[in-house]
Amino acid sequence: MTFSLAARPCSTYYNIFSQCKLGEMPATAGNEGLREFTEGKIRLLLYDPDKYRRPDGVYEPAWSPVFYNPAATFSRDFSVLAVSLLDPRDAVVLDALAGTGVRALRYCAEVDGVARCIANDIDRRAYELIVKNVALNGLEGRVTALNDDANVVMYSLKRSGEKLDVIDVDPYGSPAPYLRAASWTVKNGGCLGITATDIASLSGARPWAGSRRYWCQLTPTDVPKIIALRVLVGYAARVAAELDRFVEPLTYSMGAHFVRVFYAVRRGATAADAMLSKSLGYMKYCGACGFREFTLSIEERSCGVCGGRLDYVGPLWIGRLVSREFAGKAVERLPSFSYMSSADKLSRLFECQLAEAESEVSVPYDVVQMSSRLRLSAPKVGRVIDCLKSLGYRATRIFGVATAVGTDAPYEDFVRCVKRSAGA
Ligand SMILES: C[S@@+](CC[C@H](N)C(=O)[O-])C[C@H]1O[C@@H](n2cnc3c(N)ncnc32)[C@H](O)[C@@H]1O
Numbered sequence: 001m002t003f004s005l006a007a008r009p010c011s012t013y014y015n016i017f018s019q020c021k022l023g024e025m026p027a028t029a030g031n032e033g034l035r036e037f038t039e040g041k042i043r044l045l046l047y048d049p050d051k052y053r054r055p056d057g058v059y060e061p062a063w064s065p066v067f068y069n070p071a072a073t074f075s076r077d078f079s080v081l082a083v084s085l086l087d088p089r090d091a092v093v094l095d096a097l098a099g100t101g102v103r104a105l106r107y108c109a110e111v112d113g114v115a116r117c118i119a120n121d122i123d124r125r126a127y128e129l130i131v132k133n134v135a136l137n138g139l140e141g142r143v144t145a146l147n148d149d150a151n152v153v154m155y156s157l158k159r160s161g162e163k164l165d166v167i168d169v170d171p172y173g174s175p176a177p178y179l180r181a182a183s184w185t186v187k188n189g190g191c192l193g194i195t196a197t198d199i200a201s202l203s204g205a206r207p208w209a210g211s212r213r214y215w216c217q218l219t220p221t222d223v224p225k226i227i228a229l230r231v232l233v234g235y236a237a238r239v240a241a242e243l244d245r246f247v248e249p250l251t252y253s254m255g256a257h258f259v260r261v262f263y264a265v266r267r268g269a270t271a272a273d274a275m276l277s278k279s280l281g282y283m284k285y286c287g288a289c290g291f292r293e294f295t296l297s298i299e300e301r302s303c304g305v306c307g308g309r310l311d312y313v314g315p316l317w318i319g320r321l322v323s324r325e326f327a328g329k330a331v332e333r334l335p336s337f338s339y340m341s342s343a344d345k346l347s348r349l350f351e352c353q354l355a356e357a358e359s360e361v362s363v364p365y366d367v368v369q370m371s372s373r374l375r376l377s378a379p380k381v382g383r384v385i386d387c388l389k390s391l392g393y394r395a396t397r398i399f400g401v402a403t404a405v406g407t408d409a410p411y412e413d414f415v416r417c418v419k420r421s422a423g424a
């Protein structure tokens with residue numbers, strides 16, 4: 001296969017968010033059927049999205065020969081920012097399931113201190129597209145394309161002595177098959193950026209799938225996405241611990257169909273033991289009255305509030321999900337990322353996380369769900385937070401779930417604040 005790369009294969013290039021009608025692309029040998037777009041600071045050749053639309057006209061990323069989801073730009077903007085907050089120096093990043101190569105290209109083009117990226121995809125057409133996109137951006141010297149299984153690539157890089165500062169794992173569905181190799185391969189003190197889109201498994205909506213993939217006992221709750229995130233981090237922590245490593249969560253993001261977490265991985269068996277005994281536990285949950293509490297161990301089986309059945313959801317991560325230093329740096333540095341299409345959203349995300357980082361414990365509640373249990377009309381989330389603070393507790397919004405609150409208040413006081421804020 002030869003790649004004929006014109007310096008400018010399209011007459012116009014499109015921003016996928018502009019919703020403009022796509023024009024014709026001149027046929028350039030090797031680039032037939034491709035269109036050029038921009039994302040962040042890079043140019044990107046994609047299979048023409050017009051050819052992969054459902055009958056209702058909506059573009060379906062999974063139908064394209066190489067997966068690219070424009071809705072995931074927020075996740076990629078977030079990731080570029082997160083990698084830059086690591087203050088990398090001569091860093092090497094592996095984009096292990098790269099699709100078009102967009103993440104690797106963006107890390108190299110947009111993060112000072114990233115020296116090289118490796119963009120790998122098992123699919124031949126994805127690999128070929130990565131090669132074209134690398135050339136289109138003039139990044140041949142800095143981005144290497146590979147075409148293999150992500151686990152093979154990670155173990156091979158480890159064996160060859162490559163020091164990877166960051167590994168990005170962005171699979172379809174569950175990241176579980178890649179976490180062991182990623183935790184093993186990333187350098188001591190390096191960072192993993194992990195996406196999961198199997199929210200139904202992680203949150204307990206499909207309890208058997210959750211237990212099979214993540215070795216957890218799950219049950220549906222009224223805060224599914226936050227449980228999904230904590231189950232994912234808890235699983236990542238246990239995988240790291242098996243390898244005498246421990247994790248430190250730095251930041252996370254959540255969208256309609258995904259959760260993504262960045263965490264540092266360090267060596268140390270004693271610290272791994274301490275992590276497991278302090279940060280890995282369960283959320284006690286009563287489906288009847290909505291009582292919940294984080295706990296380190298399984299104890300009583302009936303709800304102390306209403307006598308209903310008490311479930312133990314987990315093991316999951318009950319510690320902090322956010323580094324204060326990280327969120328503080330993000331808020332400070334956001335102005336230099338104002339070119340990103342998600343800049344406003346990222347600013348709200350890190351404001352929330354800066355507040356969340358102050359709190360040792362952040363038990364998730366949903367104001368609307370609790371109000372409906374209490375047969376009240378839902379009060380404003382901000383009023384409930386103010387009420388909790390007035391009682392001396394820490395309470396914050398959880399970015400990604402508009403009606404959620406994270407707090408160290410016990411159930412009774414959360415209920416009191418929902419009632420008081422609803423005027424009951
Ligand atoms: C969700 S897409 C990646 C999207 C991309 N990271 C982005 O932001 O646009 C997942 C990719 O993983 C690739 N893939 C699936 N299994 C793989 C494996 N075992 N090793 C490497 N790549 C794999 C698929 O071909 C697909 O391109």
Ligand SMILES: [Zn+2]
Pocket residue numbers: 286287288289290291303304305306307308
């Ligand atoms: Zn109860």
